[in-house]
Amino acid sequence: MGEEIDKGATETRRVTRLIRLPEVQHRVGLGRSTIYRWMSEGKFPRPVQLGGYSVAWAESEIDGWVADRITHST
Template sequence: MGEEIDKGATESRRVTRLSRLPEVQHRVGLGRSTIYRWMSEGKFPKPVQLGGYSVAWSEREVEAWISDRLK
């Protein structure tokens, strides 16, 4: 009767939150120009394209970047 759900598969999956530029700037304490310059130099995570000219950063990648700076 009905479909059986694999609980292991659903519990391990986590939703990635995306952050827009103003939030990223606030979190890391950097300005727009610095973020984009460091992205081109490979020093900061690149955003994902949302459509058109809209982009956002993975919260996990930004958190990992912050953690690396604190080591």
Template sequence: MGEKVEKGVTAPRRVTRLIRLPEVQHRVGLGRSTIYRWMADGKFPKPVQLGSYAVAWAEDDVDTWVECRLSKKT
């Protein structure tokens, strides 16, 4: 009843936050239209659907995108 877990074996679990558009805009410094246009062009990560009209981005995806952009400048 339940999963058997070996003692002494612990894998760290990483929790990914989901962030909404205003926070994404703040982090990347882009407007809504640019974000959605770049998503359509495959230049920006796509969000996950939360409900009928609600979407959010995985924080890790946005952070990785920012890091990639910064590394291209150097």
């Protein structure tokens, strides 16, 4: 009599990596003020609050934003 395997336990989990502003700037090629201005205009992903004044962006959202720019520029 075999044991049943929980399918949820065998599926690959995707971990959300959070990246800080210097890495975001490097990846998108924009300065801090442009990033924050575009965020206020709804043109750039908003960060998540880590506590106090610390924020970070979901890597997948930044990657998606960059990919969207590449797709729409061609």
